[in-house]
Amino acid sequence: MALFVRDEEVSAMTAELQGLLKASTKTETLRLALQHELERVRAALPMRERLARARAIADSIGPSDPDFDQKAFSDDLWDES
Numbered sequence: 338m339a340l341f342v343r344d345e346e347v348s349a350m351t352a353e354l355q356g357l358l359k360a361s362t363k364t365e366t367l368r369l370a371l372q373h374e375l376e377r378v379r380a381a382l383p384m385r386e387r388l389a390r391a392r393a394i395a396d397s398i399g400p401s402d403p404d405f406d407q408k409a410f411s412d413d414l415w416d417e418s
Contacts, residue, residue, distance in 0.1 A: 340367070 342348045355366040
């Protein structure tokens with residue numbers, strides 16, 4: 338999928354950032370910039386929102402086993418039973 342930047346200021350900023358990052362392409366430059374911005378914005382989300390997302394992922398995996406014994410499980414993995 339092609340991305341065409343028609344704004345001269347955005348194009349100039351991308352070229353400047355490409356030089357500073359020593360990125361091989363403008364695509365790589367934009368990928369890095371977007372990754373960093375996503376990380377920054379996600380980190381700024383309130384803890385409640387971040388935990389809600391984590392809970393939703395855990396819920397999608399399925400219910401937990403209330404009788405699960407983590408110690409016994411770990412011992413079994415290390416053959417220490």
